[in-house]
Amino acid sequence: MADAPPPKDEERKSSKKIGVLGQLWPFMAPYRAMMFAALGALTLTAMVSLILPLAVRRVVDNFEGAATSILDQYFGAALLIAALLAVGTAMRYYLVTRLGERVVADIRMAVFDRMIGMSPAFFEKVMTGEVLSRITTDTTLILSVIGSSVSVALRNVLILLGGLVLLMFTSAKLTGLVLLIVPAIVIPIVVLGRRLRKLSRENQDWIAASSGNASEALLSVQAVQAFTHEEISRGRFDGMTEKSFVSAKNRIGTRALMTMIVIFLIFSGVVGVLWIGAHDVREGMMTVGELVQFVIYAVMVAGAVGALTEVWGELQRAAGATERLVELLTAEDAVADPADVVAVPDLHKGEIAFQNVVFRYPGRPTVSALDGINLVVKPGETVALVGPSGAGKTTIIQLIQRFYDPSEGAITVGGVDLRDMQRAEFRHHMALVPQDPVIFADTARENIRFGRPTATDADVESAAKAAAAHDFLTALPDGYDSYVGERGVMLSGGQKQRIAIARAILRDAPILLLDEATSALDAESESAVQAAVEDLARTRTTLIVAHRLATVKKADRIIVFDAGKIVAEGTHDSLVAQDGLYARLARLQFTAGAAAE
Numbered sequence: 001m002a003d004a005p006p007p008k009d010e011e012r013k014s015s016k017k018i019g020v021l022g023q024l025w026p027f028m029a030p031y032r033a034m035m036f037a038a039l040g041a042l043t044l045t046a047m048v049s050l051i052l053p054l055a056v057r058r059v060v061d062n063f064e065g066a067a068t069s070i071l072d073q074y075f076g077a078a079l080l081i082a083a084l085l086a087v088g089t090a091m092r093y094y095l096v097t098r099l100g101e102r103v104v105a106d107i108r109m110a111v112f113d114r115m116i117g118m119s120p121a122f123f124e125k126v127m128t129g130e131v132l133s134r135i136t137t138d139t140t141l142i143l144s145v146i147g148s149s150v151s152v153a154l155r156n157v158l159i160l161l162g163g164l165v166l167l168m169f170t171s172a173k174l175t176g177l178v179l180l181i182v183p184a185i186v187i188p189i190v191v192l193g194r195r196l197r198k199l200s201r202e203n204q205d206w207i208a209a210s211s212g213n214a215s216e217a218l219l220s221v222q223a224v225q226a227f228t229h230e231e232i233s234r235g236r237f238d239g240m241t242e243k244s245f246v247s248a249k250n251r252i253g254t255r256a257l258m259t260m261i262v263i264f265l266i267f268s269g270v271v272g273v274l275w276i277g278a279h280d281v282r283e284g285m286m287t288v289g290e291l292v293q294f295v296i297y298a299v300m301v302a303g304a305v306g307a308l309t310e311v312w313g314e315l316q317r318a319a320g321a322t323e324r325l326v327e328l329l330t331a332e333d334a335v336a337d338p339a340d341v342v343a344v345p346d347l348h349k350g351e352i353a354f355q356n357v358v359f360r361y362p363g364r365p366t367v368s369a370l371d372g373i374n375l376v377v378k379p380g381e382t383v384a385l386v387g388p389s390g391a392g393k394t395t396i397i398q399l400i401q402r403f404y405d406p407s408e409g410a411i412t413v414g415g416v417d418l419r420d421m422q423r424a425e426f427r428h429h430m431a432l433v434p435q436d437p438v439i440f441a442d443t444a445r446e447n448i449r450f451g452r453p454t455a456t457d458a459d460v461e462s463a464a465k466a467a468a469a470h471d472f473l474t475a476l477p478d479g480y481d482s483y484v485g486e487r488g489v490m491l492s493g494g495q496k497q498r499i500a501i502a503r504a505i506l507r508d509a510p511i512l513l514l515d516e517a518t519s520a521l522d523a524e525s526e527s528a529v530q531a532a533v534e535d536l537a538r539t540r541t542t543l544i545v546a547h548r549l550a551t552v553k554k555a556d557r558i559i560v561f562d563a564g565k566i567v568a569e570g571t572h573d574s575l576v577a578q579d580g581l582y583a584r585l586a587r588l589q590f591t592a593g594a595a596a597e
């Protein structure tokens, strides 16, 4: 459902802590050298910042008695330090941000790489728009972590630790007092941090859900408008976007509260300590320079703690995002290639066989879409699959390509079980014309070449001629190089089908699968395409799902399906003579095709 809430917290079993960020390590490991260099630059700048107050104390305490030459040395040294700080900071920024961009690019590629190979069962559950949102917005969060938060965190941890040690040296008594307030600061950070992470993940989930919803509505914008569904679609999207805003608002509020508590605690602590320190100076227990040095360190340490709480929030957000991306990366696929791959036999000579195949779609496990199918298609044979809508014909075509595995029984090609071969290997030897022709936002020429990316322009054109597409393609403003729009919106249904057929012709594979490939064609183009398909089918093992008698009659054999079972098979004449479902369909459903003959 479009407005179903995003997955709830309890549904996730993965680790509950910021430790999820550790899952990013495999992506960072290859760039260890860059990380060490960045760490070096970072340590350098942190150390330089820590040395500065020492120099300040010397200047303050010796200001009156010191010779001018010594003063000049101090200021010369200060310039050197400034240069070091500048170079170190620039290097840290460059290395760290570059590392972040690199790692995020790798993560994006890894997620896409995984998603493009997932079987259809996965996409029955996840909306594609949602996956896109993960790849774009969730990775952006990770970028902010690797590209800045982590380095800010490290820098501040160094300053915090170094600052504390130096504070200790400056005045052990005052430092002891400062440390007393630390627990008071840590508690709100931990408690509110936990809430932050939950809110952040909720926020990302709502963003992803609204993206999924928006992409679905936009992809079918004409249907939405035709049914004047805009208000409802707007309402749904607005509702989800508002929800993501509300969770973002709660997150920001929590973080503001945390910042307020922490800053107040830190600075009131510093003020209190100073108060005591001022008295110590009065009583001669401390020099003014020492107190100045102490104050600078105390402010640096306090600033570091403040920065760390900010970063903590960022890390919490990124942990949520990482969790979602890791979920995608580790998503189980119902269909997988075997570890020991069997080579694909010569499919020009191999038959396709279904042995006692029972199949239930994973999304509907109680219904058998196919129920005890036994079917052998001999090499070179043309078999037509007919039957009422929903009988299971398309399911047969999908199983031959191993988009799903049978629930029971086995499917073999050339005697080898599909599950024993690599999917990409045997799909190479299959050409499909699907029920809904899939056209990409590219030129007509490239759409045909999709069937065989290495094909020459001449091959593309001869395939188009065979598919009766050449004439309409050359009549387009830019001919074969005309842009056809997203999903082929600039083409008619019949034109799209002919491009899909040309693509299959170009693929030149020994197994040809046609799923109502000519249903949108007019009688004239259909008979032209029909001739091409027959020509093609002569030397190939062909399965045709068809509703038209003209197509069906020419097949070597006709298989009649009903409710997931094979109810009859034979030639057109023998099936008509049986006077069963086929004869009935032939009289009713096929009449349009018959009339067109």
Ligand SMILES: Nc1ncnc2c1ncn2[C@@H]1O[C@H](COP(=O)(O)OP(=O)(O)OP(=O)(O)O)[C@@H](O)[C@H]1O
Pocket: 124, 361, 362, 363, 364, 369, 387, 388, 389, 390, 391, 392, 393, 394, 395, 396, 435
């Ligand atoms: N992804 C899916 N999840 C669950 N059930 C499905 C899925 N796809 C199809 N089905 C169901 O499986 C049955 C067989 O569908 P199939 O697409 O094979 O029918 P068909 O014979 O090709 O019909 P048509 O002639 O209308 O294309 C139908 O009842 C359908 O509702």
